[in-house]
Amino acid sequence: MTGVVFLLLLFGAVPISIVLALSAAWYIQASGNTVLFSSFAQQMFSGIENYGLLAIPLFMLTGELMNEGGLTSRLVQAARVFVGGFRGGLAYINLLANMFMAAIIGSAASQIAVMSRAMVPAMEKEGYSRDFAAATTAAGGLLSPIIPPSMLFVIYGVLAQIPIGDMFLAGIIPGLLLSAAFFVIVALIGLSQEFPKGSWMSAQEAISALRDCLPAALIPFAIVGGILFGIATPTESAAVASFVAFAIGTLVYRDLKLARLGEIFIRTAKNSSLVIFLIATANVFGWVIIYEAIPQKLAAQITTITSDPFVFLLIVNCALFFIGMVLDGIAALILIAPILLPIAQxxxxxxPFQFGVIICLNLVLGLLTPPVGAGLYITSAMTGSKPMSIFRQLYPFLAAVALILVLLSWFPSLTTALL
Incomplete structure (x- = not known):
């Protein structure tokens, strides 16, 4: 009966955090277990009583400060130095700038929104179709959950009780592979279409663009470098990155106005509170799942199908793809990880690091696939293209992601080599 309540609420357009809380409450009431009832609030609180989760609002704040402080436009100019002269150069710039942004923002939806505003009008002005420009930008957003820092990696690290810093390291090689695959796709599309010819910057312009970008480049170094060298935890690195973004935006670029800070803090608090509350309610729901021994029952069913880890991961990939089509990535991760991770291990x-990278990359595909496809609608709202027109242009990029997922499933060393 609890499953029926869950599905009715979910498809009744009730927010997923409320769905999880009410489904858990319904189960507790139906079971008549007073111990479960008296522990409800305690379980919600314990779900967010983790120091690592503080990184989420701090990474969000870093992204907001970056956008307001003019760092995004300078990163785009730096990307132009390296790939701007190739035919179809602006498409490559789009992807390279997305790589830079992925190393700072950590949220695919936020990155898609920022880069859609920055890149699609510029590409359209130079002769690219709006749909292709929007699709390239949306595809670049898929780099955000893989290239560290990643909000999904932070949440998965908390759920799996593994070091978040090591989880970041596990995403570096897959992130570079995915970026390379996207560059190849743009090159292949360019062979069949007449992309506008790019132009290289003069030496003076290139030096100026790189010099302007250097302060912004401190942010990913502050995040990843601090973790790699053991100087700071991911949460402390996120705090340092927020401070660096603030200092650069106000003192170096001077685009960040102090009068805007209140609005930035409020927006960050609203967005991060939604994620934190979702984690709290999901902890109660996961508690019910564990109480009912669902992972053990599911494991018994799956192990009758295959004993091969690779085949198991392929099954998981297929299942997660369809789950991601109807659930938000963060919500799906919180729901699925406690069930599947014990089976995988x-x-x-x-x-667990291999499994985490696979599950996070797979679930974020839901941002760009109907019927939910929040990333599609964000890109559509920012660019004016129709969601399905963007989706048709995304086919090659989605195929590349599927190929990378198969490689990650077959070669564990792609995620564990740097650990």
Whole structure:
């Protein structure tokens, strides 16, 4: 009966955090277990009683300060130095700038919104179709959950109780592979279409663009470098990155106005509170799942199908793809990870870091696939293109993601080599 209540609320357009809380409450009431009832609030609080989760609002704040402080436009100019002269150069600039942004923002939806405003009008002005420009920008947003820092990695690290810094390291090679695959796709599309010819900057312009970008480049170094060298935890690195973004925006670029800080803080608090509340309610729902021994029952069913870890991961990839089509990535991660991770570790001896990278990349595909496809609608709202027109242009990029997922499933070393 609890499952029926869950599905009715979910497809009744009730916010997923409320769905999780009410479904858990319904189960507790139906079970008549007073111990579960008295522990409800305690379980919600324990879900967010984790120092690592503080990184989420801090990464969000870093992205907001970056946008307001003029760092985004300077990163785009720096990308132009390296790839702007190739035919179709602006498409490459779009992807390279997305790589830079992925190393700072950590949220695919936020990155898609920022880069759609920055890149699509510029590409359209130079002769690219609006749909292709929007699709390239949306695809670049898929780099955000893989290239560290990643909000999904932070949440997964908390759920799996593994070091978040190591989780960031696990995403570096997959992120570079995915970026390379996207560059190849743009090159292949360019062979069949007459992309506008790019132009290289003069030496003086290139030096100026790189010099202007240097302060902004401090942010990913502050985040990833601090973690790699053991100087700071991911949460402390996020705090340092927020401070660096603030200092650069106000003192170096001077585009960030102090009068805007109140609005930035309020927007960050609203967005991060939604994620934190979702984690709290999901912890109660996960508690019910564990109480009912659902992972053990599901493991018994799956192990009758295959004993091969690779085949298991392929099954998981297919299942997660469809789950991501109807659930937000963060919500799906919180729901699925506590169920599937014990099966992956205990029954198939799959490394938790490999599994985390696979599950996070797979679920974020839901941002760009109907019927929910929040990323499609964000890109559509920012550019004026129709969601399905963007989706048709995304086919090659989605195929590349599927190929990378198969490689990550077959070669665990792609995620564990740097650990």
């Amino acid at each position: 205990n029954n198939y001896d799959i490394d």
